Amino acid sequence: MENIVDKLIAINIENFQTDLINWYEREKRSLPWRLDQDPYKIWVSEVMLQQTRVETVIPYFENFTKQFPTVQALAEADEEKVLKAWEGLGYYSRVRNLQSAVKEVAEKYGGTIPRSTEEFGSLKGVGPYTKGAVLSIAYQLPIPAVDGNVMRVVSRILGIWDDIAKAKTRKIFDYATEQMISKEKPSEFNQGLMELGAIICTPKSPSCMLCPVQAHCNAFAGGYERELPVKSKKKKPAVKSLAAAVLKDEDGNYYIHKRPSSGLLANLWEFANLETEKGNKTEREQLTDFLKDGFGVEADIGEIQGVVEHIFTHLVWNISVYFGTIKHCREDTSLRKVTREEMERYAFPVSHQKIRNMYELDRR
Ligand code: SF4
Incomplete structure (x- = not known):
């Protein structure tokens, strides 16, 4: 962890936040879940986006939120219909957990998604990423949302060579993003990192020449942006x-x-x-x-x-x-x-x- 503290000291975090957030506010893609601040719809979108590309998710999101527009509607829906609306997205435990969780929100919290990290984080299927993403985007709480994309971007910016396939490495990224997140605009900060990973700092060919945070990036300065993140290969299926x-x-x-x-x-x-x-x-x-x-x-x-x-x-x-x-x-x-x-x-x-x-x- 000492190493990471030095790396964080070496970048100007405030300027980094400003460059990232200004770029995000200027360039963000118009996506259906960004049209309003409905915490339920933000939650649905975040669950759908796990392991699935934005282009694939859009029609599913529109159809799903039309059929089940509120926490109450999803809580009361027949499971067969819910699974049918998810058909083709895969990873079906995601939607089963989501429905169990919204049932709890309907019963315990009167249909309002709780703001407390403990309460929201204890719902079925809500892991650290979903908790950070939903609470920061819906309620502007300064909680990082670290997934594989964010680990890639942050590993390049800070020059982190730890293997991101190992569970213990996650702590390093949690700590780094907690230090880096904007307290004033956590939603824009988190979405800015996600957006950067999706359209600029992509896995195989990052577009460093177009990157709004290039001036802060260790990997770019060292010319090793394609070597990061370090990710050991999984076992053959x-x-x-x-x-x-x-x-x-x-x-x-x-x-x-x-x-x-x-x-x-x-x-x-x-x-x-x-x-x-x-x-x-x-x-x-x-x-x-x-x-x-x-x-x-x-x-x-x-x-x-x-x-x-x-x-x-x-x-x-x-x-x-x-x-x-x-x-x-x-x-x-x-x-x-x-x-x-x-x-x-x-x-x-x-x-x-x-x-x-x-x-x-x-x-x-
Ligand atoms: S400069 Fe390149 S490697 Fe660094 S964050 Fe930007 S796109 Fe990623």
């Missing part, structure tokens, strides 16, 4: 093979399955599938047995139709897709029978949306 069956009966109905209420992609809908194993049985045989034992379904499974790949942060799914015609289905099966039209109302994870859309199910 595990690769799993799955087989999925798009099941249809004689009347043209489809059969879909709801995932368990906890774990990966909880409560989303999908085509029945299993993780396959290499061995004596073919994928088709494994799928046929699985449908019979797991769902009481006897089906004719056809030839493989293709393979859908889906990449999560730590996992890759390769899903072999088969079409199947149901011959017999047990009454108490846990599969749900739906028409092609009804299927559109259910929230599917991206991998199964690809199956649903790619294979033009109507034409089967």
Whole structure:
């Protein structure tokens, strides 16, 4: 930490704040969540923006806040509808946590998002980044909002060579940004750092010649801006093979399955599938047995139709897709029978949306 204190002393923090904030106020992009100061909408936008690009988020944000315009509306909404509005954004635990948290805000705080860091920070899914971002932008509280983008920018400005992939490094950035944040304009300061990381100080090719804080930047002065931040590589993701069956009966109905209420992609809908194993049985045989034992379904499974790949942060799914015609289905099966039209109302994870859309199910 001593090292970082020296680095902070070496830059003129007041001038740095002024240059950053003036630039932000002049150049900021017009984004829908910047149109008003509604803390709820700011919160929704911050949750959506985690791991997702601004351009992708805009239509989702507009649709979501139209369907659920207030804390109360989201607190009372049916989870199926909420998941459907999030369909395609991924990381679904974010929206489940958001809905749990707004329920608590509705019950405990009368629908007003609390200003206290302890109260807001104790809500489900609200980590240090979300807490800082929402409370600084909505209520002008001087709390830093440190995510990967901000760590990149600050590591370059101060010349920090610690590995940002390590959890303990976060303390250094928390401390540095606490010292750097403007007490008068914390919202503009935090958003200025985020904006700088998004459009100027980008990961691979920072536009230093256009940068409003170039005069304060250690990495630029030393010519090592492309070497920072130091980020050690993650482990390779595990690769799993799955087989999925798009099941249809004689009347043209489809059969879909709801995932368990906890774990990966909880409560989303999908085509029945299993993780396959290499061995004596073919994928088709494994799928046929699985449908019979797991769902009481006897089906004719056809030839493989293709393979859908889906990449999560730590996992890759390769899903072999088969079409199947149901011959017999047990009454108490846990599969749900739906028409092609009804299927559109259910929230599917991206991998199964690809199956649903790619294979033009109507034409089967
Ligand atoms: S001068 Fe370059 S490296 Fe430094 S903050 Fe600006 S864009 Fe990033």
